[in-house]
Amino acid sequence: MAAKKKVSKKKSAAKKKTKKKAVRKKKTGKLAPRKEQRGLKAEQVVLPLDDNAVAPLIDEIQAVGGAAIGAYREPLSGRPVVMAVLPFKAVQPTPFQRDLSPTHVKRLAEKIEESGSFLDPLIVVRGDDGSLWTPNGRHRLAAAKMLGLRQITALVSPDEELAFRILALNTEKAHNLKDRSLEVIRMAHSLAESKPRAKEVDYSAEFEAPELLTLGMIYSQNKRFAGGAYSPMLKKLDRFSERTLRVSLREREAQAARLQEIDVQVKKIIEKLKARGFKSPYLRNYVVARINPVRFHRAKKGDTTPPMSVSAALTRMASAAKKFNLDSVKPGELALVAAMSGGEGS
Template identity: 75%
Template sequence: MAGKAAVRKKAPATKKRGRLSPRREKRGLDAADIALGLDGADVAPLVAEVRAAGGAALGAYREPLSGRALLLAALPVDAVEPTPFQRDLSPTHTKRLAAKIEEAGSFLDPLIVVRGEDGKLWTPNGRHRLAAAKVLGLKQVTALVSPDEDLAFRILALNTEKAHNLKDRSLEVIRMARSLAKRRPGSKEAEFTAEFEAPELLTLGIVYERNGRFAGGAYSPFLKKVDRFSDRTLAVSLRSREAYAARLEGIDAQVKRIIEGLQSRGFKSPYLRAYVVARINPVRFHKLKKGETKPPMPIGEALTRMAAGAKKFNLDSVRTADLALVAAVAGGEE
């Protein structure tokens, strides 16, 4: 511009990616403290158990973070069982894993093994590797044997062997809860927040137990806002969750009826369920704030309102443009 110095706009600053910052203060054990002999008092009971199961103790060490003793052992394949509350076995994944192990010519990853009920040896994170070993006809598998029996209930957060989908996680969590309710009858549900990860997984797990084809993903956003861990004992809380799950199944039956009605009117979108559930969700406009713990309404009240919304759902109110918006949002989330 004449008579004026040209003003250049500054380019917007690019946002730097978050970087992993190593902890300044080092923690854990030194190398000399990690090494253990097989005759040490900390591992002697584990060595005896391994030998009684027909296996062999290979070495021992202290886990570098907590200092707990661990035993590296060879165990007969038939002496190890998956924890009873673990996700269901995937035959497809097992066959693929067995083929890859055969292709590599090595079974490299030891199973984590702990003492289970009735003196059994449980693996809380190696169900597919154990099954793959059986497919391959292996006699023995290597294992890290831990004296910490409660590790069986904390391993879910560390399990990266095969990504858990919502159904897998929910079923594993509810099975874990039922097992803990028997082992620790006086324990409260809220004591196991780390083990269970999220309260809605307990409720969804009960529904998945009854109906493996349940579309839990459609109801998960709703439950995240209203479902919370209980301060009651696990046994009492599970009874309440059984009732919540039954009501959720009743709502889903109504949702299926609505979907059939919409389909009969020519709506064929794959997002029909997501759209209908969003429409009857009584807390759909509530945005969870960071650190928020109190639900916008109790889960019982929310289920009542949701059921009422399903019963009075007006098919005539649905527009093609509404479904297009749901599809766009879903596509963005994916």
């Protein structure tokens, strides 16, 4: 009986151990919910209009013909913010936002007209020249102009750096690669002018990903560039530079020029493949993958060191493009690229 009890206890312990393993959550890298509460209490958020923290900002608002409606401390950071109405003409979009979409502006204006309300205030900060900038309201501003609005509502912040951080919060409407790249490169050029000693790596959070800077260089000249085909290679190799923005941007400009030269060769290969009867929309993805020197590289866990420099990779790609063997292309390989691309042809 004692032996049976021991076996039973062992089985019970094994079951409990298995159960614990089953309920153990995998590490996903996602931000876990905090147990403790953060931020200000309600009474700490309220800020009188005559408070020294917002008085200079309210003077600026009044100077452009606007009016302060109220003030408060942002609940998370405690930074002061002024709720105001501003003359439409007093606000300009930051120069590094994505390009204006006339279709989106027209649709937005129609919906505002239908609802009879301009309910979504713009975020507004001081610009480099002392004017008022909105880093996230270009389309709403254009819609207000279309509707002939005299005044718009805005949340005005004295935190000028918010103009560069706001894009990281723009997650509601996913930007495509071109939009994101153009926003980032315009922001980088603006910062390089206003802060010549700033290092590229210091703005890694604002820029989101280093390859966007290089691709942004190209998109600034060629909006039809197929950046999606080259992005996987750049992601594996590109890193933020420790050099100043002015220097790093010159280096990226050179890389962008080389990448465009490679794309010219890729286009020639694609035309030759089409002449042989290959009509897949994934031809560019296939050709670029074939000449990508780090196509099969898999980084070890925790290793962030690139296998080679971007410059070295571009040299290899250019050489591989010149030696590309058309006879080696098989229809089955194209089908595999199509499946791996997830329907994103170029």
